[in-house]
Amino acid sequence: xxxxxxxxxxxxxxxxxxxxxxxxxxxxxxxxxxxxxxxxxxxxxxxxxxxxxxxxxxxxxxxxxxxxxxxxxxxxxxxxxxxxxxxxxxxxxxxxxxxxxxxxxxxxxxxxx
Amino acid sequence: xxxxxxxxxxxxxxxxxxxxxxxxxxxxxxxxxxxxxxxxxxxxxxxxxxxxxxxxxxxxxxxxxxxxxxxxxxxxxxxxxxxxxxxxxxxxxxxxxxxxxxxxxxxxxxxx
Numbered sequence: 001x002x003x004x005x006x007x008x009x010x011x012x013x014x015x016x017x018x019x020x021x022x023x024x025x026x027x028x029x030x031x032x033x034x035x036x037x038x039x040x041x042x043x044x045x046x047x048x049x050x051x052x053x054x055x056x057x058x059x060x061x062x063x064x065x066x067x068x069x070x071x072x073x074x075x076x077x078x079x080x081x082x083x084x085x086x087x088x089x090x091x092x093x094x095x096x097x098x099x100x101x102x103x104x105x106x107x108x109x110x111x112x113x
Numbered sequence: 114x115x116x117x118x119x120x121x122x123x124x125x126x127x128x129x130x131x132x133x134x135x136x137x138x139x140x141x142x143x144x145x146x147x148x149x150x151x152x153x154x155x156x157x158x159x160x161x162x163x164x165x166x167x168x169x170x171x172x173x174x175x176x177x178x179x180x181x182x183x184x185x186x187x188x189x190x191x192x193x194x195x196x197x198x199x200x201x202x203x204x205x206x207x208x209x210x211x212x213x214x215x216x217x218x219x220x221x222x223x224x225x
């Protein structure tokens with residue numbers, strides 16, 4: 001298995017632009033998570049899907065952030081409009097279920113200028 | 114609120130030295146996991162500890178879960194440059210066992 005695949009690896013965009021981050025989880029994993037990592041706040045959970053259904057989006061910072069999982073093999077995290085304070089590394093992770101660990105992707109480093 | 118505090122925040126040591134990293138909480142966790150994150154990559158799961166007092170070994174790494182299941186430690190014997198990275202502990206949130214919270218992290222640098 002190729003693991004969790006995220007794209008793009010790096011994204012530089014101007015303030016106000018729409019940004020879409022993509023994730024392909026490991027086949028057979030029924031939970032998918034989006035995290036954001038910064039030096040100041042560490043790893044923060046943004047949203048969590050189980051069987052393609054959003055279970056908890058309490059970590060999504062604002063209405064500018066949205067996430068979808070149209071099927072078991074694909075998820076997107078969208079920021080519209082983007083702001084400089086959204087600059088961070090965004091990770092997608094998947095898990096086979098409760099009690100198991102997470103497999104993380106390599107992340108997307110987002111810079112909003 | 115369940116929080117996981119790690120110490121030290123930063124650690125720089127010479128190759129061959131031993132070290133211990135701590136993960137503490139005021140809350141009880143059903144299990145704790147340890148991850149290592151290398152620069153430019155996502156965290157990678159090292160181990161899960163489930164039973165209070167449990168000790169697990171992974172080559173030169175020894176993980177222990179506290180008796181009260183509120184804390185854990187990671188001991189590295191004879192550290193090598195390949196051990197360099199960010200070490201994170203993580204535990205499931207109460208009532209939502211597939212949702213993990215992550216500790217504040219310990220950044221380890223092993224100098225050759």
